[in-house]
Amino acid sequence: MVKNYRLVLAGFGNVGRAFARLLIKKEEELRTKYGLTFNVTGISTGRHGSAIDQDGIDLVRALVLVESGRSLNELNKVVHGESTDAFIKACHGDVLFETTPVNPINGQPAIDHISTGFEQGMHVVTANKGPVVHGYQKLTELARSRNLHLMFESAVMDGAPIFSLFREPLMGAKLLGFYGILNSCTNLLLDLMAEGKTLEEAIQYGQSIGITETDPSNDVDGWDASIKVAALSTVLMLHPLTPQEVDRTGIRGISPNIIREAAMVGEKWKLVCSAGYEQGDFKAKVAPQRVGADSPLYSVNGTSSFVVFTLDVLPGLGILESNPGPETTAFGLLADFLNIVKDAN
Amino acid sequence: MVKNYRLVLAGFGNVGRAFARLLIKKEEELRTKYGLTFNVTGISTGRHGSAIDQDGIDLVRALVLVESGRSLNELNKVVHGESTDAFIKACHGDVLFETTPVNPINGQPAIDHISTGFEQGMHVVTANKGPVVHGYQKLTELARSRNLHLMFESAVMDGAPIFSLFREPLMGAKLLGFYGILNSCTNLLLDLMAEGKTLEEAIQYGQSIGITETDPSNDVDGWDASIKVAALSTVLMLHPLTPQEVDRTGIRGISPNIIREAAMVGEKWKLVCSAGYEQGDFKAKVAPQRVGADSPLYSVNGTSSFVVFTLDVLPGLGILESNPGPETTAFGLLADFLNIVKDAN
Numbered sequence: 001m002v003k004n005y006r007l008v009l010a011g012f013g014n015v016g017r018a019f020a021r022l023l024i025k026k027e028e029e030l031r032t033k034y035g036l037t038f039n040v041t042g043i044s045t046g047r048h049g050s051a052i053d054q055d056g057i058d059l060v061r062a063l064v065l066v067e068s069g070r071s072l073n074e075l076n077k078v079v080h081g082e083s084t085d086a087f088i089k090a091c092h093g094d095v096l097f098e099t100t101p102v103n104p105i106n107g108q109p110a111i112d113h114i115s116t117g118f119e120q121g122m123h124v125v126t127a128n129k130g131p132v133v134h135g136y137q138k139l140t141e142l143a144r145s146r147n148l149h150l151m152f153e154s155a156v157m158d159g160a161p162i163f164s165l166f167r168e169p170l171m172g173a174k175l176l177g178f179y180g181i182l183n184s185c186t187n188l189l190l191d192l193m194a195e196g197k198t199l200e201e202a203i204q205y206g207q208s209i210g211i212t213e214t215d216p217s218n219d220v221d222g223w224d225a226s227i228k229v230a231a232l233s234t235v236l237m238l239h240p241l242t243p244q245e246v247d248r249t250g251i252r253g254i255s256p257n258i259i260r261e262a263a264m265v266g267e268k269w270k271l272v273c274s275a276g277y278e279q280g281d282f283k284a285k286v287a288p289q290r291v292g293a294d295s296p297l298y299s300v301n302g303t304s305s306f307v308v309f310t311l312d313v314l315p316g317l318g319i320l321e322s323n324p325g326p327e328t329t330a331f332g333l334l335a336d337f338l339n340i341v342k343d344a345n
Numbered sequence: 346m347v348k349n350y351r352l353v354l355a356g357f358g359n360v361g362r363a364f365a366r367l368l369i370k371k372e373e374e375l376r377t378k379y380g381l382t383f384n385v386t387g388i389s390t391g392r393h394g395s396a397i398d399q400d401g402i403d404l405v406r407a408l409v410l411v412e413s414g415r416s417l418n419e420l421n422k423v424v425h426g427e428s429t430d431a432f433i434k435a436c437h438g439d440v441l442f443e444t445t446p447v448n449p450i451n452g453q454p455a456i457d458h459i460s461t462g463f464e465q466g467m468h469v470v471t472a473n474k475g476p477v478v479h480g481y482q483k484l485t486e487l488a489r490s491r492n493l494h495l496m497f498e499s500a501v502m503d504g505a506p507i508f509s510l511f512r513e514p515l516m517g518a519k520l521l522g523f524y525g526i527l528n529s530c531t532n533l534l535l536d537l538m539a540e541g542k543t544l545e546e547a548i549q550y551g552q553s554i555g556i557t558e559t560d561p562s563n564d565v566d567g568w569d570a571s572i573k574v575a576a577l578s579t580v581l582m583l584h585p586l587t588p589q590e591v592d593r594t595g596i597r598g599i600s601p602n603i604i605r606e607a608a609m610v611g612e613k614w615k616l617v618c619s620a621g622y623e624q625g626d627f628k629a630k631v632a633p634q635r636v637g638a639d640s641p642l643y644s645v646n647g648t649s650s651f652v653v654f655t656l657d658v659l660p661g662l663g664i665l666e667s668n669p670g671p672e673t674t675a676f677g678l679l680a681d682f683l684n685i686v687k688d689a690n
Contacts, residue, residue, distance in 0.1 A: 022658070026517065029517075030517075034516075034517075153514075159658065159659055160659065160662055161510060161514030161515060161662075164513060164514035165506060165510065165514055167513065167514075168509055168512065168513050168514075168684055168687070169498075169506030169509035169510055169512075169513075169514065169680065170506060170680065171379075171680050171683040171684060171687070172371065172374075172375075172379075172676070172679045172680055172683045173676060173680070266611075266638075293611075293638040293643060293644060294644055294646065295644060296641070296644045296645075296665055298638060298643075298644060299638060299639050299640060299641045299643060299644060300641075301639065304661075306663075308665065308667070313367070313504065313672065313673065313675075313676035313679070314504055314505065314666070314669075314673050314676060315667055315668045315669075315673070316649075316665065316666070316667025316668060317505055317506075317664075317665070317666060317667075318651075318663070318664070318665030318666075318667065319662075319663065319664065319665075320641055320653065320661065320662070320663030320664075320665065321659070321661070321662060321663075322653070322660055322661025322662075322663065323660045323661060324659075324660075327658065328658065328659050328660070330658075331517070331518060331658035331659060334517045334658070335514065335515065335516050335517050335518070337517075338516040338517045339513055339516060342513070342516070
């Protein structure tokens with residue numbers, strides 16, 4: 001039996017569009033292997049309008065419109081209010097995919113988008129770290145009370161399985177702590193500085209290839225890494241933590257000079273994240289560290305990331321994600337969707 | 346509601362005993378968190394007799410008996426035939442944990458043990474690679490026909506989640522190939538040779554600490570690595586493969602001299618496993634390779650292992666297991682058990 005799902009995309013930036021492409025690519029496989037078909041009944045964007053069509057939006061046309069700078073409004077069939085929440089209410093979907101920009105301070109307006117989705121009876125898949133650290137308890141309770149799923153595999157390390165790893169594969173294990181490299185941008189910047197660039201030159205290059213944002217502070221000052229540490233602590237260690245509570249040092253103190261000094265003894269500077277209990281106290285930290293070739297962090301280059309978990313039953317379980325891109329984040333959304341479908345059957 | 350499970354342990358060596366210890370340690374957590382209690386109703390050993398008791402065998406006593414070189418027969422309450430299969434038939438269990446020694450040539454007698462378990466209506470969890478490469482199709486069909494589970498997380502990389510990773514977390518992804526270090530013993534031997542030992546001296550040391558077997562050929566000639574490559578290919582790539590079909594070179598050609606040569610340019614020799622399609626042909630290989638500090642394999646020391654998967658949707662997903670021991674293998678058995686229980690509810 002094939003079941004049809006109505007999908008709603010709130011957010012149609014790099015990740016949302018990569019997800020649309022992945023849906024197109026996997027359409028046949030989803031039908032034959034997982035017994036599901038889908039209509040995308042709504043797409044909203046930040047600057048390119050929005051469209052609702054209960055018969056299903058033509059994804060190729062939507063991609064072409066937005067990528068040529070035009071508006072989705074011409075595909076719209078249902079009059080709806082301008083806000084994202086009004087859009088979500090008008091969509092009548094089964095699953096909401098929330099990929100609007102991250103707000104590290106308080107997780108809004110994504111928390112509201114997700115709440116609205118639940119109120120409309122939709123499962124929610126998000127790639128957004130903000131709601132995970134600032135709304136986790138409230139949103140999981142809301143989902144549970146309505147027998148709906150909240151999934152967010154792509155919020156940390158893109159599509160690499162982290163949260164799902166702790167659902168079934170690691171049943172019976174208790175997480176004691178973790179360390180790793182969770183911010184792709186600074187990892188690339190440090191590589192560029194190792195080639196002799198100053199931080200400013202590295203940032204300019206990062207911006208030219210779309211890895212570094214116009215305001216680089218979110219990455220360079222360790223905010224993005226801190227929000228990921230907070231998300232892992234909150235969800236996997238049941239220790240609620242905001243990014244503001246992470247002991248945070250960015251990479252502004254790292255110069256080509258001290259990178260050269262480290263290189264002379266075969267070491268590299270990395271922005272290292274860590275969390276865990278030390279003598280009964282919970283410590284969470286983001287700070288540059290020197291690592292040698294005997295560390296699994298040494299070979300984590302460019303935009304790759306890596307985390308090592310310490311569990312009561314496994315002394316060290318590491319997860320490496322090499323060379324991610326928007327399409328790997330899109331896979332995390334797809335895997336979340338398929339897990340929702342599986343649980344619903 | 347708490348449900349009781351009757352567990353049968355066929356095999357009570359390092360792994361079986363570590364599993365018994367883990368059951369004792371996690372008993373309270375299993376009851377409160379997973380709503381299950383258990384009786385171990387049967388234990389069979391290779392050289393220390395066997396015991397069946399429907400009221401539950403005292404695990405602490407069983408551990409003490411075997412570890413002081415005595416027989417389990419004094420705990421036995423049910424007359425049964427001497428063979429392991431006769432033992433399994435007499436046990437009346439719900440889940441069989443099969444941890445008898447690996448037979449890389451044809452997977453026997455473990456295949457028969459597992460078949461007998463299914464015929465008696467038991468789910469089966471095994472840490473044994475033999476049945477996975479030599480009996481996968483037959484055993485999975487037998488399990489399916491009786492609505493029972495066959496689980497074998499611990500067969501490759503101990504308790505690190507590999508097979509379970511591909512069940513739910515990686516739904517929707519297609520595995521294209523993999524490479525890594527899958528044999529702990531040779532990885533340690535190569536480390537010891539890097540310290541100046543000859544292969545023979547390294548083997549002697551490995552034997553003295555219980556890492557290397559009396560006949561080291563299984564590890565040193567690449568058989569153990571090949572059987573793991575075959576297991577991953579068979580199960581995860583749906584490409585049935587026996588260890589005999591893997592292009593296999595062990596580490597006998599590696600000398601302290603050529604290790605020194607590699608070290609002079611910052612490289613190490615590792616026994617590298619790989620499999621995947623090359624121009625349409627499936628290639629599976631085990632062979633020593635030189636790796637530099639920029640490879641994620643470089644920092645995999647001692648008995649640690651590491652595998653990198655290439656998927657259609659993730660260019661590189663690596664799993665590192667640091668410093669495993671019998672207790673990490675035991676965790677794989679526990680995780681399999683909890684996943685069976687979850688699916689049964």
